[in-house]
Amino acid sequence: MQISAVRLPRNYLDLGMERTTMDRLGSMVVLAGPNGGGKSRLLRCIYEAVKQYPLPEYQEFLRRDVFIRQDRVSAMQFKLQETIQELSLGSLKKQINEQERLIKRNEETLALVALVELKNPRNEKPIHHYVPRPVDFADPFMQVRHMTLAAADQVRKEVGFEPLENGCLAYIGSVQDRWFQATHPQVTIPDDEKTLAVAEYQRLRDDLKKLLGAQLDRNLDGAPTLWGRSIPKAGLSDGQRLLLQLAVAL
Numbered sequence: 001m002q003i004s005a006v007r008l009p010r011n012y013l014d015l016g017m018e019r020t021t022m023d024r025l026g027s028m029v030v031l032a033g034p035n036g037g038g039k040s041r042l043l044r045c046i047y048e049a050v051k052q053y054p055l056p057e058y059q060e061f062l063r064r065d066v067f068i069r070q071d072r073v074s075a076m077q078f079k080l081q082e083t084i085q086e087l088s089l090g091s092l093k094k095q096i097n098e099q100e101r102l103i104k105r106n107e108e109t110l111a112l113v114a115l116v117e118l119k120n121p122r123n124e125k126p127i128h129h130y131v132p133r134p135v136d137f138a139d140p141f142m143q144v145r146h147m148t149l150a151a152a153d154q155v156r157k158e159v160g161f162e163p164l165e166n167g168c169l170a171y172i173g174s175v176q177d178r179w180f181q182a183t184h185p186q187v188t189i190p191d192d193e194k195t196l197a198v199a200e201y202q203r204l205r206d207d208l209k210k211l212l213g214a215q216l217d218r219n220l221d222g223a224p225t226l227w228g229r230s231i232p233k234a235g236l237s238d239g240q241r242l243l244l245q246l247a248v249a250l
Contacts, residue, residue: 002027005117008045012115015041049115056121059113062106069099069106149174155248164245169231171248172216172224175201180218207247212240 008020017038022029031039054062073096080092151167152174179201181187182194205216214226223230236244 001121002119003046003050003116004119006046006049006115007117008049008115012045013048015045017041017045020045046116049112050118052109052112053116053118053121054109054112059110062110066103066106066110069103073099073103164248168245168248169224172204172231173222175204176216176218176224177222180222204247207250208244211243211247 002025004023004025006020006022006025008017010019011017012020020042031042033039076092076096076099080089080096083089083092148170151170155164155167155171175197178197182189182197208214208216208226212226217225217228219225219230225231226234226236229235231244
């Protein structure tokens with residue numbers, strides 16, 4: 001399905017656009033103009049016009065429905081002229097008004113066909129609204145890392161065991177990351193920071209070795225491991241989990 005023509009009335013969708021007519025559109029259309037000139041507004045108008053465009057089967061249904069309702073209105077108007085009872089007159093007038101309202105609604109929907117011309121319209125129309133412009137991408141790595149560092153920092157600063165539920169593994173990962181960066185040959189940091197990072201990691205490894213009898217290591221993805229598996233998948237018992245938290249809290 002391809003848009004072959006656009007004929008939008010003035011101020012369509014109340015967006016302040018002038019009357020827009022574009023005929024004989026090809027498979028590629030280029031809109032050029034200054035910032036604020038209305039390019040994005042025009043694309044939005046076209047999108048809404050195409051989205052509301054009644055597809056062929058629905059158009060046929062609307063035309064049949066209008067014809068049937070117009071026939072009903074004619075019959076009721078004829079009956080209205082012959083009715084003298086006040087109650088029946090009121091009921092007939094109400095029915096005529098309802099039919100005329102539905103006819104008007106269908107005719108307004110059919111009028112939407114005039115806004116755009118579609119080549120080879122199908123009875124389905126997947127439409128995606130995408131206005132190209134510079135966008136900022138959310139960095140999932142930084143989002144996750146920010147949350148992890150915040151949880152680890154809470155473990156460092158607060159006293160007690162409450163922060164450990166959410167921050168225990170985050171703290172272990174943070175300590176290990178700092179050690180990894182401090183000992184990497186291509187990372188330059190002050191000697192005192194390097195010494196502190198190495199000492200913190202070594203203290204954690206020693207405590208885990210004493211309490212769990214396991215060596216804290218690191219896998220290829222940078223996740224802390226015990227017994228060769230990432231800690232969440234290492235099969236720790238409840239008692240081992242408590243000892244792990246104790247090693248972090250010390």
